[in-house]
Amino acid sequence: MYAITPKGAIVELAQGATPLDFAYHIHTEVGHRCRGAKVNGRIVPLTYELKNGEQVDVLTAKTGGPSRDWLSPHLGYVKTNRARAKIRQWFIQQDQDKSIVAGRALLEREFQRLGVRQIKLERVAEKFNFAKPEELFAAVGHGALTTAQVVAKMQDLLPAPPAAADHPPIARKPRSIESGQDDVRIRGVGRLLTQMARCCQPAPFEPIAGYITQGRGVTIHRQDCANWLSLASQHHERVIEVGWGETPATYPVDVMVVAHDRAGLLRDITSILANEQVNVLGANTLTDRETSIARMGLTLEITDVVQLSRVLDQIGQLRNVVEAYRKS
Secondary structure: OEEEOOOOOEEEOOOOOOHHHHHHHHOHHHHHOEEEEEEOOEEEOOOOOOOOOOEEEEEEOOOOOOOHHHHOOOOOOOOOHHHHHHHHHHHHOOOHHHHHHHHHHHHHHHHHHHOOOOOOHHHHHHHOOOOOHHHHHHHHHOOOOOHHHHHHHHHHOOOOOOOHHHOOOOEOOHHHOOOOOOOEEEOOOOOOOEEEOOOOOOOOOOOEEEEEOOOOOEEEEEOOOHHHHHHHHHOHHHEEOEEEOOOOOOEEEEEEEEEEOOOOHHHHHHHHHHHOOOEEEEEEEEEEOOOOEEEEEEEEEEOOHHHHHHHHHHHHOOOOEEEEEEOO
8 A cells, every 4th residue: 555745755555554654664763753643634543554545744752762562463553564673673772671670560560460470480481482581571671572472472381281081071160061161171080060269260271270169069269369278278188180171161350440531431441342252241330520530340251361461451552541450
């Protein structure tokens, strides 16, 4: 497709290119200092997909550099490899120590937002062929890696589900019996009633453990759940080994969205969830009339932490949203 500069020059770009792609095509510094854009005379977001023949006027700041958000594939700021490479190079050229600090902070914030605990960063670093976590932090800090890529790799660190021939049948949660979806595998026993613990709400492929209750079957907890650790220390004979089935169903996750209240906020959030095919099991909103701060509690059905990360990223980019995170 073709876009036009204010002086009438024609710029050839890939289909789906954004004003940021256009800015980096014009000049690297124009891209770095881009803060907004006009298309055919009207202000558009930097994620706007340019159409053939549109005139683009890039709005720049006198100083400054790119944002790390521009590299997130979830947010859609850049579509061309050329722009992405220039943004990454800018961060690589920054001070290494600052990149390590920034990368560590980004990962810690992402893990906290997703409710991920006790992750061994050495193993994550190894997945990217880094000798130590500091190299991983630096790569995230200067933009060579995104937090989304790291979250996706975390899935691979968990053991693969055992083959059906080697283990007894997979237990089912009560709500999944009608759909026939296999959720959690109980090792060493036959079929047992299972239920997800409400205290920690484990998501697919997070490390889990089972606890045999009296009359309610096996309750499935996250391995770092404080309640499970307490129960296991008092009644270790009731602890049972469990693992995820090969085709897990969706699982409920509690999410909190904090925002400055405005008309259409819930509509925008539900639009994102609909596009991601995420079902909403419950919603509760409280608004402080003095501060106009809204706290929206949502219970979502998600497939894994990668999908959760993507959804939280998109909600966090909405106008007036302060933060979006998983409640632990």
